[in-house]
Amino acid sequence: MSATPIFDVPPAPSVEIAGGAGVFPVRRVFCVGRNYAAHAAEMGNEVDRAAPFYFTKSAHAVIPSGRAIAYPPGTRDCHYEMELVIALGADAFELDEAAAMDAVYGYACGIDLTRRDLQAVAKEGRKPWDLGKDFENSAILGPITQAGDFGAPDAQAITLDLDGRRVQEARLSDMVWSVAEIIAHLSRYYHLAPGDLIFTGTPAGVGPVARGSVLRGQIDGLEPVTLTIEG
Template sequence: MTEPLFDIPAPPLVPIEGDARGYPVRRIFCVGRNYAAHAAEMGNEVDREAPFYFTKSAHALCLSGATIAYPAGTEDCHHEMEFVVAMGAEAYQVSEAEAMDAVWGYGCGIDLTRRDLQGAAKEKRRPWDLGKDFEDAAIMGALTPKARFGEIGAQALRLSVDGRVAQDARLSEMVWSVPEIIAHLSRFYHLAPGDLIYTGTPAGVGPVVPGNRLKGEIDGLPPVEVTIGAGA
């Protein structure tokens, strides 16, 4: 049997509310422009033909409660509060009616974005990787099982910066619903347990600076919190 040349870190584990076990993260998918008001504030229109995505490495994950370094290479890092779906079964080429059977649970997440690098990539029609996929760029709160959370409806989603509410919306405002997202994404990927889907952010995104304390909340879920420290 071939031996590895070196060891790599184990998959990160997201805490589960009321459970001693952790949820191992395999991949992170993110939905772009899934709230019309956010698309408008960024000078874009929602593509109503189909959702679109970008990805983050599992090792971009950061757990709630951490103090993280201000990201390297940027002078304009933004917060984006999101409802996160955790997959619990395989889903490939599934219908919207079948999609929710593959969901394990939900959590609060914050997508950090190096907005200046993302903007530069957009201007040159290049991928967004430098703007989106970097250390501590996918912050996660503890997960809650699907049955305990209940149906996705008009639950409030909000993010506060140093106690001031910056983002405030309802899950019902998503352009693409969770079943629609899973069914569409499963046309292109074999979704499986360990896959997280960040479902998009509402209006109110904005810059963070060292010293900021972020707190994201969604009705029925444990909050996600992070402190922005000095530069990396």
């Protein structure tokens, strides 16, 4: 006898694939911390070069580019963080770096919203960052460009404009941990699979959004990500 669910749950979110190639269903969201040395420094931290570290977001934190959202609840200091996002299209477990890139389906521009005040309280108390990082509408994703159409992440420019003013600017080559290194390392601890996303960290220049803010993030070769914070 099969059990009947007592209520319905929303379907997994999905993200547009550039060129009209369908949609990419989101399974899980991993995020790399402190992957740009300049950003780590501006937050008063040093990069641990022994190994990358991670936090996660719920899949239902993901929303597509172009949305307008309310200012996030429970915070007075919500920050933008522009990132390269890896979209996985194959299983990946205990891979070496040489094989890691075979698991990549494509790449996208992403914005990681952070309730910085809540994150700071958690860090001070040596507690998890969940309240600061994992909340509704906090992972904004542009259309995914297939890996063959983008090439290898290297020296492409990554930028973010806030209300028409450039606030973040770096190169993907500034990342402490490369895409291959991240996937290989993460695959030691998880059975990665199609639908998994990896936000790869943000450059220096993070700062607060306000009601009415308009954000536009770009990476050379990828479609931009945009977001409006409602007034």
